[in-house]
Amino acid sequence: MADITTDVLIIGTGPAGSATAALLATYGLEPLMINRYRWLATTPRAHITNQRTMEVLRDLGREVEDEAYMFATEQDLMGQNVFCTAVAGEEIGRMQSWGNHPLSRAEHILSSPGRMNDLPQTYMEPLLFKTACSRGAQSRMSTEYLSHLQDDEGVTTTCLDRMTGKQITIRSKFLIGADGGNSKVAEHAGLTFEGKMGVGGSMNILFECDLSQYVAHRPSVLYWVLQPGADVGGIGMGLVRMVRPWKEWLIVWGYDINQPAPQVDEAFATKVVRDLVGVADLKPVIKSVSTWTVNNMYATTLSNGRVFCMGDAIHRHPPSNGLGSNTSIQDGFNLAWKLAMVLRGQAGLGLLESYQAERAPVAKQIVTRANKSIEEFGPIFKALGLLDSVDPVKMQQNMDARCDDTADAEQQRTAIRQAIANKVYEFDAHGVEMNHRYDSKAVVKDGQPAPAFEKDPELHFQPTSWPGARLPHAWLFGADGGKVSSLDLTGHGVFTVLTGMGGDGWVAAAKALSDEFALPITVHKIGPRQPWQDLTGDWARACEIGDSGVLLVRPDHHVAWRADDAIADPKAALSRVLTTILNR
Ligand code: FDA
Numbered sequence: 001m002a003d004i005t006t007d008v009l010i011i012g013t014g015p016a017g018s019a020t021a022a023l024l025a026t027y028g029l030e031p032l033m034i035n036r037y038r039w040l041a042t043t044p045r046a047h048i049t050n051q052r053t054m055e056v057l058r059d060l061g062r063e064v065e066d067e068a069y070m071f072a073t074e075q076d077l078m079g080q081n082v083f084c085t086a087v088a089g090e091e092i093g094r095m096q097s098w099g100n101h102p103l104s105r106a107e108h109i110l111s112s113p114g115r116m117n118d119l120p121q122t123y124m125e126p127l128l129f130k131t132a133c134s135r136g137a138q139s140r141m142s143t144e145y146l147s148h149l150q151d152d153e154g155v156t157t158t159c160l161d162r163m164t165g166k167q168i169t170i171r172s173k174f175l176i177g178a179d180g181g182n183s184k185v186a187e188h189a190g191l192t193f194e195g196k197m198g199v200g201g202s203m204n205i206l207f208e209c210d211l212s213q214y215v216a217h218r219p220s221v222l223y224w225v226l227q228p229g230a231d232v233g234g235i236g237m238g239l240v241r242m243v244r245p246w247k248e249w250l251i252v253w254g255y256d257i258n259q260p261a262p263q264v265d266e267a268f269a270t271k272v273v274r275d276l277v278g279v280a281d282l283k284p285v286i287k288s289v290s291t292w293t294v295n296n297m298y299a300t301t302l303s304n305g306r307v308f309c310m311g312d313a314i315h316r317h318p319p320s321n322g323l324g325s326n327t328s329i330q331d332g333f334n335l336a337w338k339l340a341m342v343l344r345g346q347a348g349l350g351l352l353e354s355y356q357a358e359r360a361p362v363a364k365q366i367v368t369r370a371n372k373s374i375e376e377f378g379p380i381f382k383a384l385g386l387l388d389s390v391d392p393v394k395m396q397q398n399m400d401a402r403c404d405d406t407a408d409a410e411q412q413r414t415a416i417r418q419a420i421a422n423k424v425y426e427f428d429a430h431g432v433e434m435n436h437r438y439d440s441k442a443v444v445k446d447g448q449p450a451p452a453f454e455k456d457p458e459l460h461f462q463p464t465s466w467p468g469a470r471l472p473h474a475w476l477f478g479a480d481g482g483k484v485s486s487l488d489l490t491g492h493g494v495f496t497v498l499t500g501m502g503g504d505g506w507v508a509a510a511k512a513l514s515d516e517f518a519l520p521i522t523v524h525k526i527g528p529r530q531p532w533q534d535l536t537g538d539w540a541r542a543c544e545i546g547d548s549g550v551l552l553v554r555p556d557h558h559v560a561w562r563a564d565d566a567i568a569d570p571k572a573a574l575s576r577v578l579t580t581i582l583n584r
Pocket of ligand 1: 011012015045049121145180292311325326327
């Protein structure tokens with residue numbers, strides 16, 4: 001007999017675990033999350049928060065979304081990505097990033113009701129955790145996962161209560177391993193991986209110091225310091241990252257992974273800060289120092305039976321592109337509704353297999369992208385002549401050469417410009433963040449071919465209602481002057497039918513099936529004199545169906561199925577699709 005029973009046990013209260021618990025609790029379940037420590041993240045690791053993540057927070061409720069924006073640094077202050085010899089030193093170049101280039105900003109605004117922002121993990125985690133707990137999730141801190149055993153009915157997990165030193169057992173129908181990059185759950189579940197751990201070493205130095213005079217005129221999240229000697233291992237150069245403008249900072253500084261992790265004392269940390277900021281008598285207050293390894297590994301299986309892993313447990317990569325916590329939260333958005341429907345008896349166990357089919361390609365994509373982004377610093381080093389010598393004097397001369405009035409120097413300046421511009425794949429890769437198109441049994445495509453990407457799919461988001469893609473966003477208007485995003489009409493743990501003025505057949509079919517399947521289905525008919533109208537025509541252009549057609553949208557905003565026009569037996573068609581998707 002287990003000490004504790006729950007439907008879903010979640011190991012870890014990081015972005016993945018807390019988001020999943022918040023979603024499950026919002027859907028009416030009472031998951032239990034545990035954390036081996038007494039509290040949440042104490043260092044502001046993740047920070048870049050992309051639009052897709054903000055859509056998840058919006059789905060959790062406006063109060064959650066509003067609180068995130070309240071604590072976040074806004075997009076306007078994120079975007080002058082600076083490359084310099086020191087923060088107070090010479091600026092070599094900059095690129096507008098994170099949706100701050102006017103063209104990119106337009107694409108962001110058109111894509112989503114959410115805004116990219118900078119929300120440190122020390123704010124995001126408590127927000128998600130609080131949301132989970134206040135809506136019915138249980139949490140148990142100072143409780144360490146040790147092992148698990150599963151059978152046909154559920155999973156028995158053994159944990160250590162670190163306050164009493166005693167072992168406890170927890171019986172659950174499902175176990176989620178959201179236990180980070182060194183996941184024991186993934187290991188014990190026998191998940192398979194590709195890639196390598198520990199390909200570089202980095203240290204974080206968190207400090208307080210008012211640097212406004214050096215940065216406020218070129219507001220940015222990231223100040224990259226290229227100076228001889230700053231490129232040891234890890235992330236490849238010195239990085240001064242804004243945590244709170246412009247007084248709290250995190251330095252990311254590499255160390256040689258082939259050597260033991262350095263013991264960094266206050267004096268050493270202060271020297272690194274002074275070197276990278278470029279002010280010899282700067283008086284930073286060092287708050288903490290920690291080391292971490294750069295990984296290049298993704299899971300090729302995400303689950304085993306009743307055990308599912310998510311977040312860094314299945315994608316382990318450097319912070320480049322700021323995708324880690326974002327993807328972890330989005331893993332939760334994919335799995336939570338499926339678990340809820342299976343637990344409520346609305347769906348068969350087979351629905352859960354789609355988690356693997358849908359999220360494994362994302363894990364591979366982001367790990368590959370983040371590691372490629374590190375490599376893409378190479379051309380900047382090369383153009384500056386930092387790779388031609390290990391002698392700091394010679395390296396400095398090579399950098400200085402770009403200021404000459406010679407053909408070689410002009411070539412060097414061109415190479416520097418191009419290499420910096422190419423970093424758009426790290427600092428403004430909107431497509432990587434938003435273009436997820438799922439292909440699994442939880443999507444019914446009926447043979448419709450994928451629309452080809454018209455622009456670079458890593459850089460540009462291309463909305464489509466092709467089944468498997470995330471529903472396109474368009475603003476819709478109410479008679480009382482209010483407006484909602486098309487995404488707002490969907491989600492919240494239930495399926496949604498969206499149709500137009502000729503869609504009465506779909507409306508009736510959805511209502512009948514909702515009763516028959518004991519499955520709430522939200523229905524919206526969009527058009528003149530309806531609660532939500534497409535006054536601008538943006539929805540008509542985005543939805544890619546006629547006024548008599550239908551979009552069936554999953555609780556995670558992804559299109560499950562679509563029909564362009566009315567058909568003879570809409571109920572039979574919707575029934576077929578829902579039966580397939582829900583594995584009933
Ligand atoms: P995470 O590691 O956060 O949490 C794991 C949880 O499991 C913790 O609560 C831990 O205590 C718990 N746990 C582990 N083992 C356990 C056990 N045996 N028993 C009980 N509990 C256990 N990402 C991003 O999206 N944008 C960004 O800008 C950045 N920037 C960034 C900068 C730097 C310097 C770093 C190091 C990392 C980032 N990241 C990022 C990455 C981001 O921090 C990371 O991807 C997320 O924290 C992953 O969230 P998870 O919830 O998966 O794991």
